[in-house]
Amino acid sequence: MPPSTADRRDVLVRALLAGPGAAVATLLAVMGLSAALPPGPAGIDPITIPLVALPFIWAALFFHACLDPAPRRAALASLALCAVCAALVALRHGGAPAAAVP
Amino acid sequence: MIRLPAREHRRLVAIHGWTGVGLGLLLYVVVATGTVAVLAREIGAWSSGTLATRAPLSRALDAAVGRAIVDAPPGLRDTVDLSAAADDRLAVSLRGPAGPDARGIDLDVAPDGAVLRRRDGPAADIEDADPPGALAAFLVDLHVRLYVPAPWGYAVTGVAGLALLAAALSGFAIHRHLLKDIFTLRRGARPGLTARDRHNMAGAWALPFAVVLAVTGSVFSWSASAGFPALAWMSYGGDREALFAALAGPPPPADPTPAPRADLDAVMADAAARAGAAPTYVRLARPGRADARITVYAAPPAGALTGHTLVYDGASGTLLEDRRAFGRVASVGGTLYGLMAPLHFGDFAGPASKVAWAALGLCSCVATLGGIRLWLARRDDRASALLDRCTAIVGLGLPFATAGAAAGFFAGLPGGGGPGWTEAGFLAAAAAATVAGIALPRRRVGPALSAATGIGLALLPALRWAAGEPGWGAALAAGRLAVPSGDVAVLAIAAAFLWTAAPAAMRDRRPFRPGRAVP
Numbered sequence: 001m002p003p004s005t006a007d008r009r010d011v012l013v014r015a016l017l018a019g020p021g022a023a024v025a026t027l028l029a030v031m032g033l034s035a036a037l038p039p040g041p042a043g044i045d046p047i048t049i050p051l052v053a054l055p056f057i058w059a060a061l062f063f064h065a066c067l068d069p070a071p072r073r074a075a076l077a078s079l080a081l082c083a084v085c086a087a088l089v090a091l092r093h094g095g096a097p098a099a100a101v102p
Numbered sequence: 103m104i105r106l107p108a109r110e111h112r113r114l115v116a117i118h119g120w121t122g123v124g125l126g127l128l129l130y131v132v133v134a135t136g137t138v139a140v141l142a143r144e145i146g147a148w149s150s151g152t153l154a155t156r157a158p159l160s161r162a163l164d165a166a167v168g169r170a171i172v173d174a175p176p177g178l179r180d181t182v183d184l185s186a187a188a189d190d191r192l193a194v195s196l197r198g199p200a201g202p203d204a205r206g207i208d209l210d211v212a213p214d215g216a217v218l219r220r221r222d223g224p225a226a227d228i229e230d231a232d233p234p235g236a237l238a239a240f241l242v243d244l245h246v247r248l249y250v251p252a253p254w255g256y257a258v259t260g261v262a263g264l265a266l267l268a269a270a271l272s273g274f275a276i277h278r279h280l281l282k283d284i285f286t287l288r289r290g291a292r293p294g295l296t297a298r299d300r301h302n303m304a305g306a307w308a309l310p311f312a313v314v315l316a317v318t319g320s321v322f323s324w325s326a327s328a329g330f331p332a333l334a335w336m337s338y339g340g341d342r343e344a345l346f347a348a349l350a351g352p353p354p355p356a357d358p359t360p361a362p363r364a365d366l367d368a369v370m371a372d373a374a375a376r377a378g379a380a381p382t383y384v385r386l387a388r389p390g391r392a393d394a395r396i397t398v399y400a401a402p403p404a405g406a407l408t409g410h411t412l413v414y415d416g417a418s419g420t421l422l423e424d425r426r427a428f429g430r431v432a433s434v435g436g437t438l439y440g441l442m443a444p445l446h447f448g449d450f451a452g453p454a455s456k457v458a459w460a461a462l463g464l465c466s467c468v469a470t471l472g473g474i475r476l477w478l479a480r481r482d483d484r485a486s487a488l489l490d491r492c493t494a495i496v497g498l499g500l501p502f503a504t505a506g507a508a509a510g511f512f513a514g515l516p517g518g519g520g521p522g523w524t525e526a527g528f529l530a531a532a533a534a535a536t537v538a539g540i541a542l543p544r545r546r547v548g549p550a551l552s553a554a555t556g557i558g559l560a561l562l563p564a565l566r567w568a569a570g571e572p573g574w575g576a577a578l579a580a581g582r583l584a585v586p587s588g589d590v591a592v593l594a595i596a597a598a599f600l601w602t603a604a605p606a607a608m609r610d611r612r613p614f615r616p617g618r619a620v621p
Binding site: 034044046050051059062066067069089 | 109113114117263264267271316317320328329332336337345348349428429430431433434436438442
């Protein structure tokens with residue numbers, strides 16, 4: 001049976017979410033995590049922890065976009081993550097510089 | 103395996119297949135070059151034919167380094183980096199203030215202190231031009247960024263890392279009998295079943311390794327291409343030097359007052375004793391000034407994953423800091439980031455872990471190429487036939503081109519050598535493999551490239567000897583096993599390629615039909 005229009009749209013939304021969507025959301029999440037983390041005793045946790053977390057964040061977003069039964073819900077979750085992280089980045093750049101080295 | 107509803111299982115199978123088909127060849131190139139790059143140090147010792155037995159950073163350095171600093175113009179004494187170069191020489195790099203127009207001097211210092219080679223000019227032009235170490239450096243660079251200019255090369259290998267992660271995690275979820283697959287290979291079964299067993303077996307063995315490799319490789323590639331610029335913008339107004347200073351520890355307050363240099367040999371002896379392992383890299387910052395610093399990076403001691411970084415006062419020789427990871431003091435982030443390198447390079451337990459990493463890398467290559475062919479076996483169209491031919495060209499053309507790089511390296515040695523010869527050898531062999539792959543009937547491509555790779559590898563020990571490198575007698579007399587063991591390993595790999603070429607030539611006499619797996 002040929003795929004219906006709804007099925008095609010479903011595949012397109014998932015492809016956009018899992019491809020460019022996951023890439024943009026991962027970058028924003030890394031920056032948001034950097035803004036949210038305390039410097040730590042060496043002052044480098046906001047640099048190193050987001051970088052180590054990057055592949056895990058991408059994998060979570062990628063597989064969620066592919067496997068969630070409702071692609072719209074996956075899109076909303078990604079958008080919410082992006083909004084929170086963008087807000088954290090905006091707050092950082094509106095305030096004092098962080099990651100001060102002791 | 104994870105028990106999943108049928109729909110999610112189907113989607114994961116699709117992710118596994120399309121990730122492998124869409125990015126499989128890129129993934130194969132990155133993993134295969136990484137498998138070779140794991141052994142870069144051993145390949146460097148073999149190809150450079152070094153016979154000296156004492157590592158350059160364990161020798162007396164102070165006099166040679168002092169001469170290099172005095173001979174350099176004052177504007178090029180901002181940093182002095184010391185590292186081991188091929189052929190047991192000491193590499194001394196003097197640099198002026200950092201920046202796009204930075205200039206410098208690179209010296210190769212022989213074990214007796216004589217300067218064998220001097221290169222000066224813009225820093226970007228003189229770096230990575232070490233003739234005896236060109237083969238090992240080429241193989242590492244090929245893996246790290248596929249010879250694509252930075253930062254795009256790092257992004258390409260980063261995409262391959264994420265593709266490997268997706269393929270490994272989806273493979274873990276969809277394989278129904280993962281433990282059973284590790285030991286199942288039905289040789290007498292029909293070809294399709296044997297091919298599937300081989301893919302499952304190689305994939306199952308390599309699965310944990312693939313996840314580790316994908317995570318650590320992605321961290322490195324995406325840090326270099328996007329992570330560091332983004333986080334420098336976040337925290338340091340885009341100043342990447344400030345970000346790296348935070349990772350390495352900030353410089354002391356500037357004090358240009360002239361001061362005597364600390365005895366480098368005493369510092370090195372103290373560092374080796376404290377670190378419990380040999381130093382691998384030394385940086386002298388602002389030598390001859392009151393604010394001078396000497397930073398000694400040491401290999402991990404026995405039983406540890408990360409090594410010490412020791413910072414000394416460059417004037418008094420007093421130890422200031424003893425770090426075990428990134429940052430000035432221990433932290434979660436520094437420790438996690440510090441674990442990435444040993445887990446990726448597989449050098450945490452010496453040669454044993456490196457051999458294990460190379461073997462698991464080989465399993466990943468087998469799983470990747472086998473997976474693509476399994477996917478092709480179920481399809482019957484022109485695009486599949488084209489991808490099948492590309493898979494044969496890339497799959498066997500890459501080992502052939504690597505053999506060509508080594509042949510180019512040895513061919514250039516009598517005339518002084520250098521990276522150009524190695525690159526030319528690789529490109530010429532890659533072009534020949536591509537032309538042969540297009541011109542030959544499909545059933546002949548695999549056996550022809552296998553045979554050519556085997557013959558090329560078998561000729562390498564003779565080429566090495568003809569280039570004036572030491573023979574087995576001289577190497578064994580000097581106690582250097584790298585030369586004969588390297589020759590034996592290359593000959594063994596050559597025999598394996600020739601062995602696979604012969605039966606494949608006999609087996610593949612029937613014409614290729616899309617839709618039937620090519621063994």
